[in-house]
Amino acid sequence: MAKKRDYYEILGVSRNATDAEIKSAFRRLAKKYHPDVSKEPDAEEKFKEAQEAYAVLSDKNRRKQYDQFGHAAFSGSGGTGGFDFSDFDFSDIFEEIFGSAFGFPFGIRTHSHRKRRGADISVRMTITFEEAVFGCKNKISLDLLDTCDKCDGRGGKGEKTCSNCHGSGSITQEQRTPFGVYLTRRTCSVCGGEGYEFESICSSCKGTGRLNKTKEFTVNVPAGIDTGQQLRLAGKGEAGEKGAPPGDLYIEFTVLKHDLFIRDDSDIYLELPLTITQAVLGDKVDVPTLTGKVKLTIPPGTQDGDKHRLKGKGIKSLNSNRVGDLYVITRIIIPKTLSKEQKELFEKLNKTNLDNDKAFKIFREHLK
Incomplete structure (x- = not known):
């Protein structure tokens, strides 16, 4: 298996690049290598490579994990041995790059609605010198958005095809301009892009599929952790939208000083x-x-x-x-x-x- 390229190298930025520089670099590569625009034979591979790099480096927690552990921070989370960006929402930046007023030219494809993965959560944990040296188990309680138990996160029951968009999740409009005909796809206002409606909305979560809950976690603190280092608990963040993957929980540690060592x-x-x-x-x-x-x-x-x-x-x-x-x-x-x-x-x-x-x-x- 070929060695994965460094994310900073892929985007062509330094390791201390600002968020704006990272976004600008991705915009440039997306314009150059999008498969619907570029004719280069390896355009699709380079485009996916840039997407993966941007999905990690544009997120503060994921970037810190990558800076600390490299690609090993996300090993096992995706089929390529790197970060799984399939649930990362690129729609906003693609609209910035390719425009949205007249749709997406050149046949660029977009999802009318993507269920967003749950938000990542960052917390701080203070531990003693001995706990950091030998490792320990600590419990934490968090208030977060979790899956609604009553509807199993669906938002309702009696699912039926949306009568407005007929299940597509979007409404297509044709617009003629001096430059040609553009097809604009807009999210269906009735089903919110889901493609279906419910006969009965869940009374507990009001159709959102998620509720605020207090959850308790047992954290296995690894031996050797130090101040400023993070521990990533995959899938322990907030619940995703209606079945989308949950976010991750990031714990940043502060180690108390010892009176001798x-x-x-x-x-x-x-x-x-x-x-x-x-x-x-x-x-x-x-x-x-x-x-x-x-x-x-x-x-x-x-x-x-x-x-x-x-x-x-x-x-x-x-x-x-x-x-x-x-x-x-x-x-x-x-x-x-x-x-x-x-x-x-x-x-x-x-x-x-x-x-x-x-x-x-x-x-x-x-x-x-």
Whole structure:
């Protein structure tokens, strides 16, 4: 199978392109490659490719998912291994490109009415440092448009063919202009483009097929998630119009800070407080990690800010089996107050020529 092209490359825009630039790029490609306009042999393939790229990059949530995970974000959602844009509504932008006042010239085909997929929903979830590291299950409640239980989302019962459009969902009008005859297709005002009417409208949803409900979801938070990253729950958004696919639920995470560990991607850092004697003489100390304490050898002469690496003691990466490292930064704590005995010991120590280090010698040279 050929490798899928990058969506930004398809549209010919940079990864930081604005919404307006993305829309403009798609307009240009749609005009060039629409199968009813272009005579190029690969026009249909290029047109579908541009449609798929635009359907993803024109949506804030889908674009963020693509930027984070690439085509893998939508694997399994479409037959091509990419985003399934079959339910994406292109009618508005096609009307902008090809016009609607006199219909669609060149035989361009449009649907008189497309049942819209449900809206995507974006929510934020705050989790603890430990929940982000190890993963967890959290429950959330959302108010959203869901399928009406009484009519199963149909909007009514006793379905019959629309008497106005005879089931086509649209009314075709012929209009003569100095440039020729144009056929304009307009959505049927009686059935709203459905092609059918109901003998009895659902009293619960008033014919819409959807109702506002409060739904509870259990979210499986994956281990390794970090602040700003999203989790996509396919099909957990709002219900679509009368049988159309539901939207998706996007959860963006905020991870609370830990009182000891500082995270940097898959690595974590902690500051280890040491006494002066521990730093000078060396020691073996217990260090906390994500999975329990370990012994760390502090060599004699340890300096403030020295870094010690504990391999594999960090965080498991979200999208791989790689585990980060734990970096221990030494911090030598200078006592602010001393007992009489401690002061005497430091005074004795001060008389033992502790300033023989090269740094002291260089400094003294500049005082001459």
